[in-house]
Amino acid sequence: MPDFQDYYHTTMMIEGLFLKLPLILSDIGIFLVLLSFTRKLIPATLFVLNPFSIYVSSVWGIYDSLMLFPLMFGLYAWTTRENRPLSALSFVVSGLFKLFGFVAFALVVCESIIRRRFRDELPLEILGSLAIVAATLSPVFLLGGAQSFLQVIVYRFIGFTSGTGGTQYGLLGVVYRLDPSGTLPILPIALGLTCLGYSYESVRAAQSRPLLLVKWVLIAALAFNLLSASQPEWLSWLVPLGILYGSLSARVGLQYFAYLFGVFATFLTITLTQGTAYVLVGSSSAFILGYVEGIPGSVFLYAVMTTILIVMFCGFMVSKTLKSFRLEVVPLTVLLYLQAYFWIVIVGVGRFLGVS
Secondary structure: OOOEEOOOOEEEEEHHHHHHHHHHHHHHHHHHHHHHHHHHHHHHHHHHHHHHHHHHHHHHHOOOOHHHHHHHHHHHHOOOOOHHHHHHHHHHHHHHHHOOOHHHHHHHHHHHHOOOOOOEEEEEEEEHHHHHHHHHHHHHHOOOOHHHHHHHHHHHHOOOOOOOOOOOOOOHHHOOOOOOOOOOOOHHHHHHHHHHHHHHHHHHHHOOOHHHHHHHHHHHHHHHHHOHHHOOHHHHHHHHHHHHHHHHHHHHHHHHHHHOOOOOOHHHHHHHHHHHHHHHHOOOOOOOOOOOOOOOOOOHHHHHHHHHHHHHHHHHOOOOOOOOOOOHHHHHHHHHHHHHHHHHHHHHHHHHHOOO
């Protein structure tokens, strides 16, 4: 079958469509899960028409949606169907695409231990997950890929190393010059505290409340983005989780801010980490919008602005006064970007700190 090359992109046009088709279908699956969750079209539409969701899956071709779909389905099975073994197995499948899914699985195990379901749910969750993981990873270990798997996948994901020796784009590592591969395992400690926090709230609850699991999975996603050697595409996790938590907790402001978060994340990722020429024609040798990309201190500007957006995201998540969304947030976010642009790009604050 003849295929066509799109400028300098490494994949052909029809080939790229088939490569990205599973990712696009996963986004549609997340849309249907959100629609089943909320019974409203607007929250689900805020995800499926979010620029960052479209960019990560359909343009960039990163497989985070393959992780998010079973994660969201597991949350659906947990909250609406009360099928905890099915949700646990869905989280394991999610974790096999990206290890973040195992965080939700750990919270489910904590719930089963707290509720003392040692005879029915806990054995099925543990044994089923071990069977799925063993069947999936046994070829890797049998063919001698254990060290590469741990180095590139596990250690890199939790922030102990960059995996391939490249630059670590951890937000705290860039902003505060903290090395996530240092002696203190910051992220595992944060995830352990997440499990303890969820267990504490679950014990205090008279019964298992569906909102708790969604809340603490979202907290874990925020911790991953802030404390690890995070990748820009990890920000896409916050969009559907924020929309879902906002819908379940009656925080309309969080739902709309999750959409705005995706808009700015798309802009920052394209202009400051990749370049519009690379996205459009597949070439990184030129910049189409020279005044916002290819600028000095671009990594520092990206880290600062992304950290600000995550802090604003947390504000909409926890503040009672931000339950509604006001349009003033949009120019405020633009103003914050212009201020950061002035101090970092024009004045050169990042260069004074030794950050490129």
